[in-house]
Structure formats: C-alpha cells, structure tokens
Amino acid sequence: MFASxxxxxxxxxxxxxxxxxxxxxGNDMALLFDDLVADRGILAATSRTSxxxxxxxxxxxxxxxxxxxxxxxxxTAGIAGLLILGFASxxxxxxxxxxxxxxxxxxxxxxxxxxxxxxxxxPDPSRRKRLLRRSALSAVIxxxxxxxxxxxxxDGEASTPGLLIPSxxxxxxxxxxxxxLVAALLMPRTEVYPGAP
Amino acid sequence: MATTDHRKxxxxxxxxxxxxxxxxxxxxxxxxxxxxxESSSKGLxxxxxxxxxxxxxxxxxxGLAEEVARPLTASEDPRRRYYRLTGLGGRVCAAEADxxxxxxxxxxxxxxxxxx
Numbered sequence: 176m177f178a179s180x181x182x183x184x185x186x187x188x189x190x191x192x193x194x195x196x197x198x199x200x201g202n203d204m205a206l207l208f209d210d211l212v213a214d215r216g217i218l219a220a221t222s223r224t225s226x227x228x229x230x231x232x233x234x235x236x237x238x239x240x241x242x243x244x245x246x247x248x249x250x251t252a253g254i255a256g257l258l259i260l261g262f263a264s265x266x267x268x269x270x271x272x273x274x275x276x277x278x279x280x281x282x283x284x285x286x287x288x289x290x291x292x293x294x295x296x297x298p299d300p301s302r303r304k305r306l307l308r309r310s311a312l313s314a315v316i317x318x319x320x321x322x323x324x325x326x327x328x329x330d331g332e333a334s335t336p337g338l339l340i341p342s343x344x345x346x347x348x349x350x351x352x353x354x355x356l357v358a359a360l361l362m363p364r365t366e367v368y369p370g371a372p
Numbered sequence: 373m374a375t376t377d378h379r380k381x382x383x384x385x386x387x388x389x390x391x392x393x394x395x396x397x398x399x400x401x402x403x404x405x406x407x408x409x410e411s412s413s414k415g416l417x418x419x420x421x422x423x424x425x426x427x428x429x430x431x432x433x434x435g436l437a438e439e440v441a442r443p444l445t446a447s448e449d450p451r452r453r454y455y456r457l458t459g460l461g462g463r464v465c466a467a468e469a470d471x472x473x474x475x476x477x478x479x480x481x482x483x484x485x486x487x488x
Binding site: 202211 | 402403406418419420421422423424425426429449451452453
C-alpha cells in the first residue's frame, strides 16, 4: 500500500523533467524506480532517487532552455530588447545611449546571423502560423497604443509617464509586428503534397 | 568507410564510462546497467534513474550506444528497453580504459618514488 503510494509520488515527480526527456524516458525511470523499491526497499529507493531528482531536474531543465530553438528565442528577444531600448532612450532624454544600444543589438544579430537564419529557414507550417498570429496581435497592440497616445495628447496636457507607456509599448509592438511578419514570410513553405506536379 | 575519431570523446565523464563498461557485458536494460555499475565500482558509484537515462540518451545521441529490439523471453518485461555498445562505443571505452591505465601507472610511479 505504502510502496504503491511512493511509486505514484515518484511518477508525479517525473513531471518536473522537461517534456521531451519525460516522453522518452519517463516510463523507463518509473519502471526502474519500481525495481529499486522491489529489490532494496522504499528507504533505499527514495534516498537514491531524491538526490538524483534534486541534481538532475534543474540541470535537464537548464539544458532544455539552452537547446538550439529556445536559445534562438532568447537571442531574438535580447536583440529586440536592445533595439527597443535604443529607440526608447531618445524619448527619455538619453540620446547618447541610442547608438550604443542599437549598435549592440545589430552587432549581436550579426554575430549570430547563422543561428537566426537557420531558425527561419527551417520549414515549419505551425510555427509560421504562430509567427503570423503574433504579428497580428502586435499590430493590434500598436494601433491601440497609437490611439492611446492620441487620446493622451489630445488636450495638450499630457504627463510624461502618460506618454512614456504608450510610446514604449507602441515601439515594442511595432517591432514585434514587423519582426514576426518578416520571420514568417522568410520561412519557406513545405509542400503539402510532396512529389505533386 | 568513414570512421569517427574516438579520441574526440575523451576524457569521458565517470557516469558515461561506467555505463559503457557495464554495456561491454552485452545487451542490458536500465536496471541491469545500474546494478552492474554499482557492482563494478564496489558500491562507490550509485547512479539514479534520471542520471542513468540522461547519460544513456547522450551516449545514444553520440553513437556510442544503441537501443536494441530483441525477441522477448517469457520471463522478460516487454516494457524494458535494452541497450548495447556500438563499434564506436567499444573503441571509445577501450581508449578511455587505456588513458586511465596510463594515469594510474604514472600515479603509481610517483607514489613509489615518494613524490607525494
């Protein structure tokens, strides 16, 4: 009874691992844990696997985050962040920071051009749809920000924070809309019917 | 035929080497590998399930080990997955054993001369 509960708990704990690893080896690990419990008892099995869990969950999670596709997303966000901050720095009275941040963003993009191109060149219809959806959402946010900006400045007595928020969000959304659209358009289409004329 | 230079895999981590050594005995499933590692290290190395399968995944991805489909006997659990060494895995394992043997020889000579 208790052994069965411990086994269930271990199966639940394997959910902490990254999806891909869990799909591939979740059942294997659960089976191995069952073997350990049957052979050496609950105490020995849990003491060994608890240390294993503590060490491997963060490690495998980190490895999953740093995988090629995720690392590209982090990189893209970093480049976008630098460019947006560069443009925004003019608006907040720090014009000297603009060229530094923009050049840093462009430099980062240039240094990683191979990785960025690889992620765009890989045909993936579901990802293209996702990019187009994000582009559309960003465009809607951009329009909302423009409308918000006009409303705030309509009477000519707008406060700085009141202007800053729609400006920053609008800039961010504009870059998002254009960037996601360009990425989606650059991604090659896969043939629906391979070999069809 | 192109051959992969096995030296690029060296030095191996302790977990990888222990698992490769276990697989020199033939086709084994996860729990058998775990038991073999424990017995070959006289109980000093105890690997957990995630470390075992994470390391096995790396070995398979690197082409040093492979999963093997085998006909099951009546006593075998169909859920078990068996692994075996590849040719490259065998060469890497032998090279790592050689490397460690040289290191042990070096350490032994120094200790004998009283350098430590």
